[in-house]
Amino acid sequence: MKVTYLCPKCRGAINAANNIILSAKTSTNTVGLILLHEEIGNYTSTLSSSLTIEKxxxxxxxxxxxxxxxxxxxxxxxxxxxxxxxxxNESFIIISRKYGEKITFKVDENKHVEAYGEKLSRYIDPEWFLQK
Ligand SMILES: [Zn+2]
Incomplete structure (x- = not known):
């Protein structure tokens, strides 16, 4: 079986054709879709044509x-x-919402945290990951 990504709220599948598809809104209220590569640590991303995000x-x-x-x-x-x-096996994936920041965490059912991507430039409390 292939890897599936789910929304934590509705548990609808949010990946297709090797991409995780997310809806995004910028600080200037521009909206569109962001496609993230579903492989952890691969930071290839694509934006829908209505969306422009500054690094x-x-x-x-x-x-x-x-x-x-x-x-x-x-x-x-x-x-x-x-x-x-x-x-x-089910785990949470935590990503940065700062565009261009290559940070990913994987937190499994036993609260074991794996970090991927860039080293953290700021402190993140692992307990925050699991807050609702
Ligand atoms: Zn949902």
Missing amino acids: GEVVDLFCPVCHESLNIPIKDALAKYIRIDEDL
């Missing part, structure tokens, strides 16, 4: 299925969704 800009991310926010409601600019791997 370093923080965007709000939403589920494309139910439109609920995927933002983690704390000061840090992070978002969260669910990954189910080939063996049906």
